[in-house]
Amino acid sequence: MEQNPIRIAEILLGLKDVNLIGVEDLGDEDSKTPLRVHIECLGERPKCPVCNGMSYSKGSSLVELIDLQSFGRPVRLIWHKRRWVCKDETCIAPSWSDVDTRIAAPRLKLTDRAARFATRVVGRDGRSVSSVARELDCDWHTINDAVIAYGTPLVEDPNRFGEVRALGLDETLFYREGRYRTQKWSTSIVDVMSATLLDVVPGKGGAEPKKWIASQPREWRDDIKWGTLDLAGSYRAVFKEALPNAVLVADPFHLIKIANTRLDETRRRVQQNILGHRGRGGDPLYRIRRLLNMAKEKLTEGANDKLTRFLEAGDPDNEVATSWRAKESLRELYTYRDPDLARDHLDALISDFTDNQRPPEVQLLGRTLKSWHDEILAWHRSFVTNGPTESMNNLIKRIKRIAFGMTNFANFRIRVLLSAGKPDWSLLATVTPVTTHISSALGS
Ligand SMILES: [Zn+2]
Structure with missing residues (x-):
């Protein structure tokens, strides 16, 4: 049996060199009030990032992180983050606090473990953001921020799609905005042979898809043999200009x-x-x-x-x-x-x-x-059709329904590509989250 709090933290939280300070229960019996698990980082006293000199600790601040459920209860990880100051009084370094991305990525309100879980079940398994938010006892944006942060590197993985032989384009209404419910369109770019959503670009004209195709490597473009058309005529010019060697196929x-x-x-x-x-x-x-x-x-x-x-x-x-x-x-x-x-x-x-x-x-x-x-x-x-492009659009509409309130195109793009862009999910365990889109700073 383990009684050492550092070993207990390792077993229960999967974190090494972390001290389990204690567990706090503010709820009454069978309440849904989250369990509060207090931890602090161990490890060496950090060197000053500016002069590389000695530092001293100037107390700590508490950071509350949303973690996975445990023992049927929602959990908050209360991280006692120590603040450090450079010992050299002439040094220009401002004070700094503990950083440990194993616990949580900067600016995210979810622990690293909970964020990877949310990304997997929302992006790969199609669960709604609100159902995960209910399970972890937090709000919609907290989960969505995490899914976007951890999903971005999966979507931007340069190996996400390889050679494409037949390309299809189609437009979808992605949301209505403002008082007059102005329509916002996006155009899907699809590998119609493997039914993979390669990307989505804003708008419904030919300009954006053309730009996207032009930005791909020359050899990749040369491999595209067919372009499927829905006969509306809107993409005929895109193909003729961006992929002059592709043969056009009427659906x-x-x-x-x-x-x-x-x-x-x-x-x-x-x-x-x-x-x-x-x-x-x-x-x-x-x-x-x-x-x-x-x-x-x-x-x-x-x-x-x-x-x-x-x-x-x-x-x-x-x-x-x-x-x-x-x-x-x-x-x-x-x-x-x-x-x-x-x-x-x-x-x-x-x-x-x-x-x-x-x-x-x-x-x-x-x-x-x-x-x-x-x-x-x-x-x-x-023998290629535009059918996969349209079934892709049905999938996008389904994602839109379970992700209502998603009005930002960049986030919309990550969400649909996680679901329909066939990312390599084995990379999720190791990707570094991208948190630049998160505005709500939660200390550094
Ligand atoms: Zn210093």
């Missing part, structure tokens, strides 16, 4: 979505022409609006019959049916695995859709296919 899902939008427009126009009003519950076309958008092979026999019957009833000139077939034959493009056959199919679609006998919405779809011809066909050589 299949977005293309099908566009075809479905054109189909909806055809249906609404025909409905309006025939009935003189917008869709209502009893209108045949309105009643099949969802079936029209579904993939043909997913329709049950009953649904298929319903589609045929209601089209007969509500689509006298076969315009909706034509628009529906256009959507389905575009979907067929993605059943081809041979790039040459795919090209033949796409070229046939374009000449068919752009025929001036077709409904105007189908002609418009044909023109879209024409202007994205090469990007659409690039899919049959790359």
Whole structure:
């Protein structure tokens, strides 16, 4: 059995050369009041940092740190920090106090041990900051500060991501600010093959992603073979300028979505022409609006019959049916695995859709296919989609929800990259926290 307080501190707190002064319990029975564990650093009398001469102790001040729960109770580590003064009266050194980063990083209110715990469970395991704050009996900012401080070196680790072959870009709304809830956007930069969030940059234009790509090493940029596009056109220029050798790939899902939008427009126009009003519950076309958008092979026999019957009833000139077939034959493009056959199919679609006998919405779809011809066909050589970029954005939205109140872009970036940027978590035990972002100084 160990009765030496220095050895007890080593066993219970994992800290060498620390004296356990005593334990203080200010709570009543089964209260949630934190246990207060008083410690002080041992070790040699420090040398003056300026003249390297002798120093003397000028009392100590108490620093209260939030530690991990113990024995089912929240814990405060009360660090009796000694103050030191240079013995040489002519020395310009101001007094200083004990520094021991094994106990806590400067400026953080959490012990080193509690801070690494918080970073792991929030960043890696997806726990909310507020649930950890409840467990350790402190406020949201205290935990968030620690997660950012210890998470920053993990995110900035130069080996966090290596070679990337296919890049995707997408914008997310990251918060609304102020009285008018002004929208703030961020753009995600994603490795779509490994579904890794490489980084997020502020804003939604092309300027920031372009800057980010340009700041990467030349060899890294040269390895990128594909760039995925959602067909909004906003990132086409970014890729063309920042990665001129990358081949652009139009995302299949977005293309099908566009075809479905054109189909909806055809249906609404025909409905309006025939009935003189917008869709209502009893209108045949309105009643099949969802079936029209579904993939043909997913329709049950009953649904298929319903589609045929209601089209007969509500689509006298076969315009909706034509628009529906256009959507389905575009979907067929993605059943081809041979790039040459795919090209033949796409070229046939374009000449068919752009025929001036077709409904105007189908002609418009044909023109879209024409202007994205090469990007659409690039899919049959790359088989990459923008899907991972968008699932990344869903993940970001989820993090936003559990981290409400996170309005600072730099902190937002660290948080999402901890969750989606695949940091090397084995480094957490040894990283040096970055505390420059913390404004609330807690003594030196
Ligand atoms: Zn001195």
